[in-house]
Amino acid sequence: MDVSIALFTADLRLRDNPVLRGALRSARRVVPLFVVDRGIAARGFAVPNRAAFLADALAELDEALRKRGGRLVVRHGDVVDETAAVAAETGAGEVHLAAGVSAYADRRERRLRAALEQDGRALTVHDAVLTVVPPGALTPAGKDHFAVFTPYFRRWEGESPRRPGPAPREVPVPEDVRSEPPPEAAALASGEPSPGLPRGGEATGQRRLAAWLRTGLEGYARDSDDLAGDSTSRLSPYLHFGCLSPTEVVHRARERGGAGTDAFVRQLAWRDFHHQVLAARPAAGHRDYRGHDDRWRKDRAAFDAWREGRTGYPVVDAAMRQLLHEGWMHNRARLLVASFLTKTLYLDWRAGARHFLALLVDGDMANNQLNWQWAAGTGTDTRPNRVLNPLSQARRFDPRGDYVRRWVPELADIPGRAVHRPWRLPEGQRPADYPPPMVDLTAGAERFRDARA
Structure with a gap:
């Protein structure tokens, strides 16, 4: 295959990214594509803080790709329409995408598959990109998900996640594919971000992870609930945007070892647990998972x-x-x-x-x-x-x-x-x-x- 597309969503990184790795294996040239999705904005998720972090992350991703002979291709609009248009323009035979867990991600995947298949193209969806263990991979007998964390964690602990992969050395991109510049924060959401907001991006996240493993992991079990001590990793934004791979974070924490490792890794398991609940029950994003007929006050x-x-x-x-x-x-x-x-x-x-x-x-x-x-x-x-x-x-x-x-x-x-x-x-x-x-x-x-x- 001459061209494939790596469609970035919540996996804004080069290291340990099965989406990008899969696209590179399937074709001579790859379009690393990010669509500023108007569907996300319409659902109220385009807010100043995440917009600022996202703008940083996209700028770092573009810079990292340019160091490898490529660049980030940015489009604005409906993610399905824009991805199908890029595929048609470049003759890409395949699009690679990370599996999501929300109802919106599920609709996006189904729409994209249908649009690509109509043009004779394929969609390849990769599991275990946004989580360590794919949602649905662990289930109790006769059920589609775990509803209690402790038995889920026992199974999760026994899994052997893949070994994290390095960033690719080269990312050859078709020269003539049209792109807009990586967006500034102000173009993604109106309003000022919080003054103490951290900077986004893979390189920034990697530096924070390295510092945390070196200075914070050992005392995590003892100090993590100390409000004033601020002894948590603060890696959650980098995991949310996929600037860091959760699989790599778990692997490096276990490799580092120490008294706080098990407690820290358990928090990554909680993250996976919530993803598998939402994947099985998408309505839990806005409806009671277990209702009690609450008559909430309005005040x-x-x-x-x-x-x-x-x-x-x-x-x-x-x-x-x-x-x-x-x-x-x-x-x-x-x-x-x-x-x-x-x-x-x-x-x-x-x-x-x-x-x-x-x-x-x-x-x-x-x-x-x-x-x-x-x-x-x-x-x-x-x-x-x-x-x-x-x-x-x-x-x-x-x-x-x-x-x-x-x-x-x-x-x-x-x-x-x-x-x-x-x-x-x-x-x-x-x-x-x-x-x-x-x-x-x-x-x-x-x-x-x-x-x-």
Whole structure:
């Protein structure tokens, strides 16, 4: 075959990319194609933080391809129409694509296959590009997916993922194929990104991974829940955009070894777990996975206070302000603020999930929606009615109050643990510009339990 197409989606890398490797094996020349998909924008996923990260990632991908004699071909429009047009223009006989798990990815794959076959061309879909273990590869007897993490993880741990492959040395691209320049962030989404947003891209992700393995992995099991210590890898945006291969991350972590390896690799298994749930139940992106006939309250003022970080519970407010500033939030904090919204305020998890997707640079349908459902007790949590108390969580995971003081400047001068209960300070010491608690925790928990009874 003379020409094939590697259609990049959420796999914006050259290292360990079966899509690109498959396209190179099948033809003399390859079109590395990225379509700025108007379908993604129409569904509300084109937001400033992810647009900025994506623009960085595409620029790095184009630069890496040019070092190998190629370039990234960029088109704008409907991904199926544009891919079929490039195939027709170049005479490509085959398109290579990573398997997705969302309902949108499934529709995209079916439409693309039909359009290509109509012109006598083929679509090759590659598994285990976006995950370590392909969704659907592990199933319990008589079922199409695992609904509980622990038995899934036992099976997942026993798998032997492929050995990661290197980046290709050369990527020969047809000279005459038309391309637009890699887009700037402003062309992908209107609005300003969060000021503390990380830079995207494969080279940047590789540097972050190397530093993390060298300095952070050993202490991960001990320190990962320490809010102020910020001891997580922060690799999730690079995994979400495919700047890093999850298979390579697992392989290199195991190769490095150390006390924190098993705990860290377990988080990659959680990511795979959520992908296999969504692949089997695409509606879980917007419907309860396990319903409880919840009659969620409608309280815009309460939601806005939560969203803006002014609930009166400092650890909740610190987390929400971190999200606004960085487009990212510590995993422990994500669970805490989601429990507060859904179980203490008894507001719909979908509203919280939408707000997270508007800001999270790593926001995707599988991890974001299913983690929200876990916190709301409508998902895969085996204890769906558990309520995370923000005060006890703060004492446990921010014992000195450093995380709160970092993100809530109104409380910066309050020493020690007193920062978690500023309303209990003597009247002259209470911060005048910080709100009192918006809800009594006991009353909120009782309201939730009564609703679920």
